[in-house]
Amino acid sequence: MAVYALTGFSLVSLLSFGYLSWDWMKPSLVADVATDPMEKSLPPAFARPPHIIFILTDDQGYHDVGYHGSDIQTPTLDRLAAEGVKLENYYIQPICTPSRSQLITGRYQIHTGLQHSIIRPRQPNCLPLDQVTLPQKLQEAGYSTHMVGKWHLGFYKKECLPTRRGFDTFLGSLTGNVDYYTYDNCDGPGVCGYDLHEGEDVAWDQSGKYSTFLYTQRVSKILASHSPKEPIFIYVAFQAVHTPLQSPKEYIYRYRSMGNVARRKYAAMVTCMDEAVKNITWALKKYGYYDNSVIVFSTDNGGQTFSGGSNWPLRGRKGTYWEGGVRGIGFVHSPLIKRKRRTSWALVHITDWYPTLVSLARGNLSNVPGLDGYNVWPAISEGKESPRTEILHNIDPLYNHAKYGSLEDGFGIWNTAVQASIRVGEWKLLTGDPGYSDWIPPQTLTNFPGSWWNLERLTNGLRKSVWLFNITADPYERYDLSDQRPDVVRTLLMRLVHYNRTAIPVRYPAENPRAHPDFNGGAWGPWASEDDAEEWEGGGEPLKSRNKKKKCKICKLRSFFRKLNTRLMSNRI
Numbered sequence: 052m053a054v055y056a057l058t059g060f061s062l063v064s065l066l067s068f069g070y071l072s073w074d075w076m077k078p079s080l081v082a083d084v085a086t087d088p089m090e091k092s093l094p095p096a097f098a099r100p101p102h103i104i105f106i107l108t109d110d111q112g113y114h115d116v117g118y119h120g121s122d123i124q125t126p127t128l129d130r131l132a133a134e135g136v137k138l139e140n141y142y143i144q145p146i147c148t149p150s151r152s153q154l155i156t157g158r159y160q161i162h163t164g165l166q167h168s169i170i171r172p173r174q175p176n177c178l179p180l181d182q183v184t185l186p187q188k189l190q191e192a193g194y195s196t197h198m199v200g201k202w203h204l205g206f207y208k209k210e211c212l213p214t215r216r217g218f219d220t221f222l223g224s225l226t227g228n229v230d231y232y233t234y235d236n237c238d239g240p241g242v243c244g245y246d247l248h249e250g251e252d253v254a255w256d257q258s259g260k261y262s263t264f265l266y267t268q269r270v271s272k273i274l275a276s277h278s279p280k281e282p283i284f285i286y287v288a289f290q291a292v293h294t295p296l297q298s299p300k301e302y303i304y305r306y307r308s309m310g311n312v313a314r315r316k317y318a319a320m321v322t323c324m325d326e327a328v329k330n331i332t333w334a335l336k337k338y339g340y341y342d343n344s345v346i347v348f349s350t351d352n353g354g355q356t357f358s359g360g361s362n363w364p365l366r367g368r369k370g371t372y373w374e375g376g377v378r379g380i381g382f383v384h385s386p387l388i389k390r391k392r393r394t395s396w397a398l399v400h401i402t403d404w405y406p407t408l409v410s411l412a413r414g415n416l417s418n419v420p421g422l423d424g425y426n427v428w429p430a431i432s433e434g435k436e437s438p439r440t441e442i443l444h445n446i447d448p449l450y451n452h453a454k455y456g457s458l459e460d461g462f463g464i465w466n467t468a469v470q471a472s473i474r475v476g477e478w479k480l481l482t483g484d485p486g487y488s489d490w491i492p493p494q495t496l497t498n499f500p501g502s503w504w505n506l507e508r509l510t511n512g513l514r515k516s517v518w519l520f521n522i523t524a525d526p527y528e529r530y531d532l533s534d535q536r537p538d539v540v541r542t543l544l545m546r547l548v549h550y551n552r553t554a555i556p557v558r559y560p561a562e563n564p565r566a567h568p569d570f571n572g573g574a575w576g577p578w579a580s581e582d583d584a585e586e587w588e589g590g591g592e593p594l595k596s597r598n599k600k601k602k603c604k605i606c607k608l609r610s611f612f613r614k615l616n617t618r619l620m621s622n623r624i
Contacts, residue, residue: 100282100412102344109293112354114361116380123318127329135384137394143401145376147203150351156182157405157424159443164558167449170205172226172238173562177205183419185405186217189284192414197273199266200288203227208579222269231262231297244568246575253574262290267327271334279339291324294358317359345385361493366528371486372472388432397430397437443550444472453483456516465544467516477523480543
């Protein structure tokens with residue numbers, strides 16, 4: 052019965068809304084006034100390495116773009132996607148750090164030790180220093196590399212910072228979420244600090260500027276000061292549209308008729324970000340980069356439904372391995388694409404950008420063996436078949452084990468209590484606890500009723516630890532085929548076993564009170580000494596302090612902060 056109710060509601064929720072008219076070439080409020088085998092498939096313009104602009108948005112839901120039938124106005128994204136190639140079989144990770152680490156390294160989480168949760172502000176942890184990053188490979192190829200926006204790959208020591216990992220310049224935040232105006236971030240009551248950095252210094256003077264505006268202006272400034280004759284890579288990791296829900300009033304006013312307050316603010320933030328992308332594109336044209344540029348747009352994970360986001364009609368939300376958590380918005384816009392204005396169903400994963408972009412840059416991939424990504428440019432530009440046939444969504448041995456999972460349920464080869472997910476061909480398997488499993492329509496009503504759509508979740512998935520879906524035929528994950536196709540379940544479990552044998556230990560060290568901003572001048576930033584870094588290298592617990600009195604004080608603080616953290620973490624992914 053619940054399925055029929057959901058289907059009926061979709062007729063209302065998927066109504067199209069009118070869009071404002073836009074002048075494509077006119078800057079708006081966000082504007083800054085100031086020998087490769089690939090070569091045979093590349094256009095003549097690739098005689099020079101292309102300029103690469105990678106735009107990553109934060110917590111933007113699958114449904115929250117105009118061309119997916121949204122009630123949110125995104126005319127720039129719609130136009131760029133329509134003129135380029137829409138990626139409609141594109142996958143990301145369910146939360147922030149994992150997606151960013153896989154983009155930067157081209158490797159699955161299990162191969163960097165970041166397969167559990169995110170990097171917390173007070174953890175002595177960061178992207179492993181033995182990993183050669185995407186910007187480092189582009190630097191080797193002669194690129195100027197710049198990052199603007201959210202890092203979220205660790206910062207406990209200076210070697211972890213963006214400027215030490217391949218970026219010539221950096222303006223942005225190091226932690227997972229900050230106030231859009233003040234750049235304050237609280238990792239629990241009383242554990243607050245400022246988080247906006249210029250290079251390796253705290254950018255106190257930029258406080259008060261809305262981050263979407265600030266970051267767009269910085270991109271424009273970089274383009275204005277660089278020569279289009281020299282290749283450039285700009286990684287724009289917008290804070291938008293992660294919480295807190297903050298937007299300039301002029302954008303909220305456009306959605307004044309939207310009853311749901313959270314959705315109204317969220318929509319305003321998405322439209323503001325869309326306008327920022329328009330101004331970045333305008334700057335590329337103004338300063339002579341556009342004709343030899345490749346713009347990649349990607350979300351980092353599914354939308355957070357209780358914060359205004361929508362992944363409709365997909366199942367699940369941010370933080371889950373259902374399609375609503377891992378299927379992303381993605382497209383490529385470039386004058387260099389051979390077959391433009393089309394939709395691609397080629398299987399693409401966020402790890403694929405590393406080898407794809409390095410190949411476009413004429414970089415050398417021979418000294419980075421073991422990448423999990425593939426060069427998918429021929430699939431994007433020419434419509435060829437994707438070299439990718441499967442995706443390991445993740446294996447997380449530390450996540451809460453499912454109550455009803457067992458080795459017996461996994462044919463004696465896999466403990467189905469362990470949270471894991473994999474896609475092979477058209478099949479997708481989930482084990483353990485995949486996360487919140489509702490289908491949640493867009494929150495366009497003032498007091499959105501939840502009882503009827505909760506019914507599906509309550510009547511589905513009880514006492515289960517294995518799910519199997521034919522994602523090609525059933526992209527909304529409505530029909531679990533695990534009982535009908537045990538042969539496929541066993542085959543995919545064997546693939547999980549294969550991947551698990553290649554996994555490295557999880558890096559998830561205990562938080563350390565010395566990371567508190569009060570000990571760092573009131574700002575989040577590197578806090579570990581060289582000796583500390585040696586003690587914590589590998590993700591273990593800190594070694595015992597030689598100073599007994601100091602140790603006891605730190606232990607008490609650690610216990611206090613850990614208790615506070617436990618109460619908050621369920622709501623702070």
